[in-house]
Amino acid sequence: MIINKKNFSALGIENLPSEKQEELVNKLEDIILEKLSIEAVKKLSIENRGKYFQLLKSAMPIDIYNFLSKNISNFEKLAQQIAEEVVADFKK
Amino acid sequence: MFNLEMGPEELRQNQENFKSDLKTTEIVETEEKEKKEEYKKFIEKIEKIEKENKTEQDDLMQALSEKEASIFQKTKEKIKKGCKIGIVGTMIVTSLLAVGCGAEKPQEVDHWSQVNIEEARKTIPDEVTKSWVNYGLRSIGSWKKDGEDFLVMIGSGMHYYRITQENLEEFKQKIGDEINQFLYYSTVEMSRDKNLTGKLLDARIKVFFAKYVEHAMENDMSTIAHGLFEKASPDEWQQLEDYIYFEVEQPDINGEENEVKQSPDLSNLDPTLK
Numbered sequence: 237m238i239i240n241k242k243n244f245s246a247l248g249i250e251n252l253p254s255e256k257q258e259e260l261v262n263k264l265e266d267i268i269l270e271k272l273s274i275e276a277v278k279k280l281s282i283e284n285r286g287k288y289f290q291l292l293k294s295a296m297p298i299d300i301y302n303f304l305s306k307n308i309s310n311f312e313k314l315a316q317q318i319a320e321e322v323v324a325d326f327k328k
Numbered sequence: 329m330f331n332l333e334m335g336p337e338e339l340r341q342n343q344e345n346f347k348s349d350l351k352t353t354e355i356v357e358t359e360e361k362e363k364k365e366e367y368k369k370f371i372e373k374i375e376k377i378e379k380e381n382k383t384e385q386d387d388l389m390q391a392l393s394e395k396e397a398s399i400f401q402k403t404k405e406k407i408k409k410g411c412k413i414g415i416v417g418t419m420i421v422t423s424l425l426a427v428g429c430g431a432e433k434p435q436e437v438d439h440w441s442q443v444n445i446e447e448a449r450k451t452i453p454d455e456v457t458k459s460w461v462n463y464g465l466r467s468i469g470s471w472k473k474d475g476e477d478f479l480v481m482i483g484s485g486m487h488y489y490r491i492t493q494e495n496l497e498e499f500k501q502k503i504g505d506e507i508n509q510f511l512y513y514s515t516v517e518m519s520r521d522k523n524l525t526g527k528l529l530d531a532r533i534k535v536f537f538a539k540y541v542e543h544a545m546e547n548d549m550s551t552i553a554h555g556l557f558e559k560a561s562p563d564e565w566q567q568l569e570d571y572i573y574f575e576v577e578q579p580d581i582n583g584e585e586n587e588v589k590q591s592p593d594l595s596n597l598d599p600t601l602k
Contacts (some may be wrong), residue, residue: 249370257368263374269408270381274388276407277400289396292403297410300403304411315411324369325377 248327264322271318279308 239303249257280288305311389397
């Protein structure tokens with residue numbers, strides 16, 4: 237789990253039992269990461285996309301992050317935007 | 329509880345207690361029911377977002393070549409894991425904080441500066457597990473081979489990296505990754521156990537950086553303490569001896585071909601590129 241209890245209030249789920257809160261946060265986190273994985277492919281240049289798919293077959297997880305972070309400008313900002321969108325959708 | 333020897337007053341009190349208990353039970357049941365309904369609504373929202381994600385993913389899979397789509401599906405969890413490890417220290421936590429709690433926007437972290445070590449310590453407040461601090465400490469040490477000292481680091485998946493002057497920059501990157509992982513797992517543990525103390529992190533992380541990283545970068549290799557590897561078990565020593573390497577390629581997944589047939593331009597799928 238990547239956010240601690242003091243942040244649950246941001247999601248409006250603080251009234252739920254803690255195990256339910258954790259379950260929801262884990263689901264949200266998974267959605268954010270999945271969306272990021274999809275958007276990352278779209279953002280890569282054709283050349284880098286070729287390298288990326290070669291890399292995916294053998295790389296360690298952290299090497300994948302390093303590649304994306306290096307080859308997509310403002311990759312962390314992209315992740316931030318996606319996280320904000322997902323949380324906003326959830327809070328609607 | 330009803331008793332045959334009870335007087336009228338006791339009977340009345342007993343009846344009152346029974347009513348009160350009944351009412352309390354009803355309130356608890358109502359609250360539980362409301363919470364269940366609230367949870368159900370949250371799950372429905374998540375399912376809706378997941379459905380939208382699925383549509384986006386299907387579009388992408390259609391745009392990719394068959395080979396690329398297959399690799400993406402097979403490695404999706406690995407991609408997510410990598411992003412999670414890489415980002416979690418600075419990004420998602422802060423984003424979620426920023427969305428709901430008005431926290432500061434994330435900053436790029438240079439893991440090598442003392443200032444940012446302090447920042448990292450703030451990110452993980454006062455609760456970090458001893459086990460993951462030890463993990464951080466164990467991940468770097470020196471190794472004597474053929475009479476020479478080598479700086480060695482345990483990378484992800486228990487791979488050992490031999491550090492030389494030529495790959496120092498890459499080493500710094502790897503160490504940054506290790507620290508990210510370290511911070512990530514510390515955050516995970518932090519949310520589980522509130523009794524863990526920040527003092528532990530404070531003391532240990534300073535030792536970690538000062539003794540095994542910064543010192544190693546700035547001083548002659550021979551002055552580096554042999555570090556924690558000296559205390560390694562025979563199995564760990566054997567692993568070190570067998571697997572000291574740097575940048576050894578991993579085998580392909582399921583022996584797949586190296587060449588990946590590429591899909592056409594995907595810019596039409598990315599609205600920001602239009």
